[in-house]
Amino acid sequence: MxxxxxxxxxxxxxxxxxxxxxxxxxxxxxxxxxxxxxxxxxxxxxxxxxxxxxxxxxxxxxxxxxxxxxxxxxxxxxxxxxxxxxxxxxxxxxxxxxxxxxxxxxxxxxxxxxxxxxxxxxxxxxxxxxxxxxxxxxxxxxxxxxxxxxxxxxxxxxxxxxxxxxxxxxxxxxxxxxxxxxxxxxxxxxxxxxxxxxxxxxxxxxxxxxxxxxxxxxxxxxxxxxxxxxxxxxxxxxxxxxxxxxxxxxxxxxxxxxxxxxxxxxxxxxxxxxxxxxxxxxxxxxxxxxxxxxxxxxxxxxxxxxxxxxxxxxxxxxxxxxxxxxxxxxxxxxxxxxxxxxxxxRRAEATASVSSGTPGDVATAWPGRGRMPWRPDAADLRPGVTLTFTRPHLVEAIVVGEDITWGQRIEHIVVRGRRDGRWTTLAEANAVGYQRILTFPPTEADAVMVEITEARDTPVVARVAAIS
The missing domain is CATH 3.20.20.80 (Glycosidases)
Structure with a gap:
């Protein structure tokens, strides 16, 4: 391999x-x-x-x-x-x-x-x-x-x-x-x-x-x-x-x-x-x-x-x-x-928090392109972005995109939704690249998290958006 x-x-x-x-x-x-x-x-x-x-x-x-x-x-x-x-x-x-x-x-x-x-x-x-x-x-x-x-x-x-x-x-x-x-x-x-x-x-x-x-x-x-x-x-x-x-x-x-x-x-x-x-x-x-x-x-x-x-x-x-x-x-x-x-x-307004580094404009860069991607620390073994909503939303899709000027690095992501303090898996994918749109049955959540579980190098994420 x-x-x-x-x-x-x-x-x-x-x-x-x-x-x-x-x-x-x-x-x-x-x-x-x-x-x-x-x-x-x-x-x-x-x-x-x-x-x-x-x-x-x-x-x-x-x-x-x-x-x-x-x-x-x-x-x-x-x-x-x-x-x-x-x-x-x-x-x-x-x-x-x-x-x-x-x-x-x-x-x-x-x-x-x-x-x-x-x-x-x-x-x-x-x-x-x-x-x-x-x-x-x-x-x-x-x-x-x-x-x-x-x-x-x-x-x-x-x-x-x-x-x-x-x-x-x-x-x-x-x-x-x-x-x-x-x-x-x-x-x-x-x-x-x-x-x-x-x-x-x-x-x-x-x-x-x-x-x-x-x-x-x-x-x-x-x-x-x-x-x-x-x-x-x-x-x-x-x-x-x-x-x-x-x-x-x-x-x-x-x-x-x-x-x-x-x-x-x-x-x-x-x-x-x-x-x-x-x-x-x-x-x-x-x-x-x-x-x-x-x-x-x-x-x-x-x-x-x-x-x-x-x-x-x-x-x-x-x-x-x-x-x-x-x-x-x-x-x-x-x-x-x-x-x-x-x-x-239908992009849900949300506040982004990240497992390491600074989120840049990752939560507001879709549709369109942002200027400040998120790059987690190299030592962050399970980097993730969490979008927190001001109120619960019925979420039905997640948009994730890499800053491809740095190449294609993500090999696996897991999307989870939170409701009443409990996280459930909503979707998973391997390749991301310029843009990946993952759809799933509408699920009520007050936050969603996109976790990068496998990557070829430190990922550089351009956008993460939740669609309600």
Whole structure:
């Protein structure tokens, strides 16, 4: 079993810290597939089919913001190769369509709308292109891809995420492009140094499914081998099969415990998880799915497990063929936002006391981030934070977060509630990281205590909150 000090010494980059604090942001799948009612277009569809007469990027962004999202990632080009901006290296773009008389730019409209409404903007650029003739040729296609990546990273302002998957659905008998990932990464680092490179990239790890499922314990410090883009690609979707969107594998459930890290102590990286799923069964809008929008209850449960499970939550919301989100999606997003806001508003006012050291602003740093975390004395073998209420509360959740600029150190916590002088256990967890939200049946208590029973090094706690 590995010593805890090696993983405790691994720290996130500034871009990873800023990304984690975003917590919840949106994906917008929109393009030629929207017009043809497909998930994976085959390429070469007539650009004349792209004419979303009512396209309203402000409506998209307002709706995402109403759900509490902090950013948006747009599918600038999906596997079919149709570009939502007027690329200089292909004619298969919006410039060849009747939309906006061939002078439109969806990427620009979404980026500008995001800025107007205070959301950060990100891009998805599919490495697989079913239209481009150079696909499968090696360096020539890499040149093409780099040219498009450069256009997107230089024309539309700051980008918070470059979201890359390893899709190559042509299989063993089709064209095969060996992607030059390192070259792609270098361009992103040069042109948008604050952007995280997600999934098939070194900054943000795919959770391993598209169903919104979160591991029981999500660790940010993992073996470097998990960054292998080819391995990730092999586990990504390989066919236009809607069942993949709800597939949850039972393997790889433990990526970062001491047992999982044994033998990798000298080759660890900070590689935090993102949980992604769609508000509908498909990633693109399909009229037949208008009655299958996920419920607020289901989405809020995913939110609690993702944002409350040391991950960020990426929720896809696809506009329809006319360029607008459907009313059902908009309504669910608004209700989800109210649900999240209401959950945060139920933070019980409390006075914090600690087993050693000074509590800083640990009891008032949620929602949001405090400036003075709590660090117990190194000799404190069972450090704990006690929140005492002015009157008994029905408590139903505890929020705990580490100051991840010091790494991920907590390995086990126990939450107890006090009533009439007696303490009872309410919840336990292993990994904490940026944030852990533990829910339990409503229990009346005049105080709650979060005790850290195992840690890799002296813990540094950013926030502890009780939800009543």
């Amino acid at each position: 590995t010593d805890g000090r090696a993983p405790a010494a691994v720290r996130p980059s500034e871009r990873q810290v800023a990304w984690q604090a975003m917590e919840f942001y949106g994906f917008v799948h929109f393009g030629m597939n929207t017009m043809t009612d497909r998930e994976w277009g085959e390429g070469h569809d007539d650009p004349a089919a792209f004419d979303p007469a009512g396209l309203d990027a402000d409506q998209w962004i307002r709706s995402l913001k109403s759900a509490g999202m902090t950013g948006v990632i747009l599918t600038c080009k999906h596997h079919d190769g149709f570009c939502l901006w007027p690329s200089d290296v292909t004619t298969y773009t919006v410039a060849s369509s009747p939309w906006r008389d061939g002078r439109g730019d969806v990427v620009a409209e979404v980026a500008e709308a995001a800025r107007r409404h205070g959301l950060r903007f990100g891009i998805y650029l599919s490495p697989w292109d079913r239209t481009e003739a150079s696909y499968g040729s090696g360096a020539a296609y890499d040149d093409f891809y780099i040219a498009q990546l450069t256009e997107l990273l230089t024309r539309y302002g700051p980008v918070f995420s470059v979201w890359l998957d390893g899709a190559n659905g042509e299989g063993p008998n089709g064209r095969r492009q060996v992607y030059d990932w390192e070259r792609y990464y270098a361009v992103v680092r040069e042109l948008q140094p604050d952007a995280v490179i997600s999934v098939c990239g070194p900054d943000v790890r795919w959770c391993g499914n598209e169903a919104g499922d979160t591991r029981p314990d999500e660790w940010s410090v993992v073996p470097r081998g998990l960054q292998d883009a080819e391995r990730i690609a092999d586990r990504s979707q390989q066919a236009d099969d809607g069942a993949f969107a709800r597939l949850v594998r039972s393997d790889d459930r433990d990526l970062g415990s001491r047992a999982a890290l044994a033998g990798h102590e000298d080759d660890l990286v900070w590689y935090p998880a993102e949980v992604n799923t769609s508000i509908r069964p498909g990633w693109f809008h399909h009229p037949a799915e208008d009655g299958a929008v996920r419920s607020v209850d289901e989405l809020f449960d995913i939110y609690l497990h993702a944002v409350g499970g040391n991950s960020c939550f990426l929720l896809n919301v696809p506009p329809a063929r006319d360029g607008r989100l459907r009313d059902a999606d908009v309504a669910v997003l608004e209700r989800l936002g109210r649900r999240i806001e209401g959950f945060r508003a």
